[in-house]
Amino acid sequence: MGDTEKTLNGQCHCGIVQFEVKLSEGFETIRRCNCSFCRMRGAIAVSAEVSGMKILQGADALTRYRFNTMTAEHFFCSRCGIYTHHQRRSDPNLYGVNVACLDGVSPFDFFEVPVTDGVHHPKDTGGKARSAGTLRFFPADRNAE
Template sequence: MNKDIGEINGACHCGDVRFHMTLSNGLHSARRCNCSYCRMRGAVAVSAELADFHILQGAELLTVYRFNTMSAQHFFCSRCGIYTHHQRRSNPHQYGVNVACLEGISPFDFDEVPVSDGIAHPKDDPTGAGPRQAGVLRFIPAD
């Protein structure tokens, strides 16, 4: 897998929401989060600056979910229910984009994915210490 990908297209499961993006740091930015919501969603996300993410089709079909501080916006296709991307709480100038929605990419293509500590979120830390890595998710092939 080429982790140095620059631009890529993506779509939800039904294909009614389509987008094009330039990745901030290729697939090197892939990570998961252990907050209550991300833990249940289970997605691997990569980063794109807001200006580098463009909805090509189906913007009117996107539904937004917010919780807790209501800061992050999590976007879903209202037809098929797939999470496509979210505007980050930790960096509101970036989107986290679901790698499973990217053309030719699967979350199972990654050997290891860092896990960000969303339980102890940097925005909740009065010291401003910033994000911590909570661990690493390793994918082990089945025999």
């Protein structure tokens, strides 16, 4: 196993959907997106190959959502509503996995998260993927009062 390769378990909020995912690049692909849907959803995602994700329980509880070009598929638990993962439009061989669903991982573990420019998606512009900026988290200093 490479230095960055990680296999993690994850689940939705209610636990009906449970999965295992292999992150071949660890958390190196972490990102957010500023497209209309991702902006509202607010999740931080990390990439995994489609073949590296296995739904262990609750596949029948997953519901799908597609919009605009109907290419990307976004998966949610039909019971608790939590977004677990999506099949990427820019590379259908990859899933974006919600880091908040991964056991032992919090979106607040990452102090800087790159934001991709989904408003000007490369599939629409014919160009390369662009950065829209960086999301930063500054934890409050709990010792200073």
